[in-house]
Amino acid sequence: MSTRPPTPSRRTLLRAMAALPASAVLLGELPGLTGTALAAAPPSGSATRYTIVPFLNSNDGTVNVYQSDDATDFRLLKSSAYTPPSSRIRDASVFKHTDGYYYLTYTTHTWQDVSTTIGFARSSDRANWTFLYDYTVPITNLSRAWAPEWFVDSDGSVNVIVSCSVTSDEWIFTPYRLKATNSALSAWSSPVALSGIGSNHIDTYIVRTGSKYHAFTKNETTKYIEYATASSLTGPYTISRTGDWAGWGSYREGPSVIQLDNGGWRIFFDGYGDGTYYYSDSYDTFATWSAPTALPVVSGTARHFTVIKETVSGGPSLTKNVTRSFQSANYSTRCWQSQSSLLNLPVVTASSTAAEKSASTFTVVAGLADANGYSFRDSSGNYLRHWDFRARFDANDGTSTFAKDATFIARTGSSSGAIRWESYNYPGYYLRHYNYQLRVERTAGTDLFRQDSSFVPVTAWA
Numbered sequence: 001m002s003t004r005p006p007t008p009s010r011r012t013l014l015r016a017m018a019a020l021p022a023s024a025v026l027l028g029e030l031p032g033l034t035g036t037a038l039a040a041a042p043p044s045g046s047a048t049r050y051t052i053v054p055f056l057n058s059n060d061g062t063v064n065v066y067q068s069d070d071a072t073d074f075r076l077l078k079s080s081a082y083t084p085p086s087s088r089i090r091d092a093s094v095f096k097h098t099d100g101y102y103y104l105t106y107t108t109h110t111w112q113d114v115s116t117t118i119g120f121a122r123s124s125d126r127a128n129w130t131f132l133y134d135y136t137v138p139i140t141n142l143s144r145a146w147a148p149e150w151f152v153d154s155d156g157s158v159n160v161i162v163s164c165s166v167t168s169d170e171w172i173f174t175p176y177r178l179k180a181t182n183s184a185l186s187a188w189s190s191p192v193a194l195s196g197i198g199s200n201h202i203d204t205y206i207v208r209t210g211s212k213y214h215a216f217t218k219n220e221t222t223k224y225i226e227y228a229t230a231s232s233l234t235g236p237y238t239i240s241r242t243g244d245w246a247g248w249g250s251y252r253e254g255p256s257v258i259q260l261d262n263g264g265w266r267i268f269f270d271g272y273g274d275g276t277y278y279y280s281d282s283y284d285t286f287a288t289w290s291a292p293t294a295l296p297v298v299s300g301t302a303r304h305f306t307v308i309k310e311t312v313s314g315g316p317s318l319t320k321n322v323t324r325s326f327q328s329a330n331y332s333t334r335c336w337q338s339q340s341s342l343l344n345l346p347v348v349t350a351s352s353t354a355a356e357k358s359a360s361t362f363t364v365v366a367g368l369a370d371a372n373g374y375s376f377r378d379s380s381g382n383y384l385r386h387w388d389f390r391a392r393f394d395a396n397d398g399t400s401t402f403a404k405d406a407t408f409i410a411r412t413g414s415s416s417g418a419i420r421w422e423s424y425n426y427p428g429y430y431l432r433h434y435n436y437q438l439r440v441e442r443t444a445g446t447d448l449f450r451q452d453s454s455f456v457p458v459t460a461w462a
Contacts, residue, residue, distance in 0.1 A: 039263040041372035047315030054302035072428030082129035143170040175204035195235030216255040254304035296445025316410040329454035343391035343438040357461035368403035391438035413454035
């Protein structure tokens, strides 16, 4: 068992979680495009799945495919999953179309070279890809077409937002919209510049909530990711946040924004200046953000990617309104047990006392903050919750904070039948045993952490 990570200062931010519009629309979450991924825990038997297709820090000629069920711990699905027949692949963006296929669009040349095309590829399973074509962006005197990003609008229209420069100033980029004019994604409208963002902005990523479009775009002079809004996809946008407004630092690029299961928003970005890939969360519709955190596993390997979210079958399943005990996946003689209101992991056997068996038995109920999640009651009716990152049992005080502290999302465990319990209001943090005590800790992305945070529901001891 590894050393406990430092305690983060996010509790105030998470407690201030604001409700997002029910009509929120985000690339990768439109019904009919990627299933029914919504701002809620997946129902029993289903799982949330996030997919990224980054090019590599060591090689811009191929991409890996990674997947995650929590948007934090990404695991390799396939290495070198797609290599174009010629040129390079950088800044790959992925989405799932209504035809059931996944599509990539990407930069086709390395940054030193003239690059007037963007590439397209397709896959039925995210692991095996087929080259479709290179598309020449029809802009007079075009020098470079970089960082194409998919955006699916609320009317189902498929768009690519691409950053372009011309030969008279090859390093000054402007974002343009290309709109698919057929369902095969083989024909595109004339490029339209996004009004209001202006030149010298690159890697523009769009999110829509309700009737508002939100643009996250890198200022190539300051190297900060800026923020703009508009009532139309093509603008005019008003840039309202500049400089280090979110606390992410400079020399950041490739923003990608996705909605988490608890309704919050997560941005991923490439910290190319220090070789780290970061994420940061917002619970007030992009006004404030948590401190940037290095993404486990892929940080230092992956470069500029976008994220799609789906709800898929095959997730953990656990019956509610029944009693269960929970056995450690890697210490099979040890089970959850309430001891002086704290959750610990002692040895429990058939010869344990009746009181010990009762303290190791819990009622599984619908999550207090999300009915698709889970909450757990001990024999006295108190609920399992985290407090100062320690797992403990307290009476429900009826507050929103308590409901969130006492709700956990089921994620697939490290072995057959095992479940990992992710904190509802601390995404990426799991119930994990350390020194036979249960805490809520941020995933380290390691096999050991996954084992320490996996528990098997078994027949109740009492």
